[in-house]
Amino acid sequence: MQNRQFIFTPKIQYKLVAERSEANQNSLTFPTWCSILELVRTHFAAAGGEEVPPRKFGKAAEPHRSKPQKNPEKNIGSNHFLILGEENFLILMNFDEENFKTNAEQEISHCRPGDWNHALRVVEWTKQLGKDRKDLPLLVSAAYIHDIGWRDVLPKDEKINFDKLLEFEGKANDNSKSFVSEFLKSLEYSSEEIEVVNRLVRAADAHESKEEDEEIIVDADNLSKLTIDHLKEKYKPTEWLRMWNVWREMFPTRVKTEIGKSRLSALLDDLKISIDKNL
Numbered sequence: 001m002q003n004r005q006f007i008f009t010p011k012i013q014y015k016l017v018a019e020r021s022e023a024n025q026n027s028l029t030f031p032t033w034c035s036i037l038e039l040v041r042t043h044f045a046a047a048g049g050e051e052v053p054p055r056k057f058g059k060a061a062e063p064h065r066s067k068p069q070k071n072p073e074k075n076i077g078s079n080h081f082l083i084l085g086e087e088n089f090l091i092l093m094n095f096d097e098e099n100f101k102t103n104a105e106q107e108i109s110h111c112r113p114g115d116w117n118h119a120l121r122v123v124e125w126t127k128q129l130g131k132d133r134k135d136l137p138l139l140v141s142a143a144y145i146h147d148i149g150w151r152d153v154l155p156k157d158e159k160i161n162f163d164k165l166l167e168f169e170g171k172a173n174d175n176s177k178s179f180v181s182e183f184l185k186s187l188e189y190s191s192e193e194i195e196v197v198n199r200l201v202r203a204a205d206a207h208e209s210k211e212e213d214e215e216i217i218v219d220a221d222n223l224s225k226l227t228i229d230h231l232k233e234k235y236k237p238t239e240w241l242r243m244w245n246v247w248r249e250m251f252p253t254r255v256k257t258e259i260g261k262s263r264l265s266a267l268l269d270d271l272k273i274s275i276d277k278n279l
Contacts, residue, residue, distance in 0.1 A: 095141075149205065
């Protein structure tokens with residue numbers, strides 16, 4: 001005690017993590033650091049011998065807890081990973097694609113002719129462009145249902161022309177968010193997962209991408225159209241050359257992935273040859 005003040009000196013000296021001038025709101029944002037601390041806490045709890053049960057993508061099983069929590073969505077087990085950024089959300093590793101595909105087909109079968117086969121091709125392109133990405137399950141989810149807004153907009157057995165496509169495209173795009181949300185909620189996707197898939201579908205609808213994952217879904221949608229099967233399934237023969245010319249003009253500015261840009265020219269050339277042979 002000195003001058004009537006208690007002074008404590010620790011036996012082990014320490015250093016400040018950050019000076020007051022160094023601390024700022026961006027570097028010490030509570031949700032980000034809370035998520036990191038939660039990840040570490042759960043990891044060590046699991047390492048102490050507690051079993052972490054597997055959890056399916058979208059339809060979630062009971063999350064692992066080392067103690068009761070008020071917000072179980074913040075609990076991150078060893079079979080999860082976290083993306084930190086403007087949106088902090090949880091992506092679950094186990095994706096039952098066959099179950100998702102079965103349910104998606106029931107929805108897309110009520111869209112335009114050829115939309116389901118188109119969706120399958122979009123999925124294949126998505127897997128190629130997004131290979132080894134940890135968020136691939138969400139990209140694939142969006143690929144399967146990116147045209148869900150067309151559900152019951154037009155007769156499902158009537159092939160269309162480009163003019164009718166433009167006429168009803170706005171209505172279909174307006175439907176997308178509510179239809180996507182309704183479908184994913186039925187599979188018990190989290191609100192964060194639904195938000196991401198809606199953003200991807202919105203990018204596909206607008207044919208515009210700002211983020212890397214959006215580039216993948218937009219390119220997959222565009223590149224998958226460059227086959228004679230797509231034209232046969234969706235458009236009247238009188239529209240084939242018109243659609244090819246539209247795509248030749250528009251796709252070079254839409255396609256942004258390196259794989260997509262390297263393949264675009266050859267795909268357009270091959271499609272033109274197929275059109276000439278089939279008309």
